Amino acid sequence: MKKTLKVGVIQQSNTAEVEKNRLNLIEKVKKLSSEGAELVVLQELHDSLYFCQVESTDNFDLAVDLNGAECDMYAQTAKACGVVLVTSMFEKRATGLYHNTAVVYEKDGSVAGRYRKMHIPDDPAYYEKFYFTPGDMGFEPIQTSVGKLGVLVCWDQWYPEAARLMALKGADMLIYPTAIGWESSDTDAEKMRQQNAWQTVQRGHAVANGLPVITVNRVGHEDDPSGQTNGIQFWGSSFVAGPQGEMLELLSDEKEEIAVVEVSLERSECVRRIWPFLRDRRIDFYGDIVKRYRD
Secondary structure, three states: OOOEEEEEEEEOOOOOOHHHHHHHHHHHHHHHHHOOOOEEEOOOOOOOOOHHHOOOHHHHHHOEOOOOHHHHHHHHHHHHHOOEEEEEEEEEEEOOEEEEEEEEEOOOOOEEEEEEOOOOOEEOOEEHHHOOOOOOOOOOOEEEOOEEEEEOOHHHHHOHHHHHHHHHOOOOEEEEEEOOEEEOOOOHHHHHHHHHHHHHHHHHHHHHHOOOEEEEEOEEEEOOOOOOOOOEEEEOOOEEEOOOOOEEEEOOOOOOEEEEEEEEOOHHHHHHHHOOOOOOOOHHHOHHHHOOOOO
């Protein structure tokens, strides 16, 4: 394995024009590739607006066949640019069966692997349970030419169990395509608490597992079609952290940005030697972790 990896991240504001969003992303992948990126990560549900602000059966029209033309466009982009590409799709698996699915394309355009989002939120303005069936593929890292990718999606980032299971299966890094932001009625103090918590928990996954973390969020305001709320201000702040939680790159919280970040693939070995958390786990006493609650 190489000693370092150049990671490209794309933080984008989306519109209702799906084709325009896709073309914008492809142009940015090309630019990052020209700047040396070997792995490019896109944000969650990057083709469209974040449609989960409302429950509407019409939005199922946005779902795609993972073997269809929409996904082939990303496969061809990965091949043309010679990058490993992490995408996030609204998957139509069958009639009436849909998932929130990350698809990873290898440098030759082939599918390296897929991950179906396991933890599905159901909160005001994040009505994802209406749309997505929970994943059934487990927490399996995806082997690629640039390393073993522990790909998770958005709400998964709050769960240390998911990160740990990826690490225990040999993931070289944790990757989180994301869509998260503020409701405008929140106070400034509450907004800051939420954003800090979001970043802190993921940097904690980096520390606890001795792995780099790559998190890519959308940015900008998106209206609530129902008018029930004032919409979501997606806070961007995409970042790359090293295996001690150190911040390697932090993007803007209010505008589109792309970046190429050099990540050491040797630091995890060094960190795990001085902080041998995996060695000291008391696995013989963790049986109750699979319970909903220890009544």
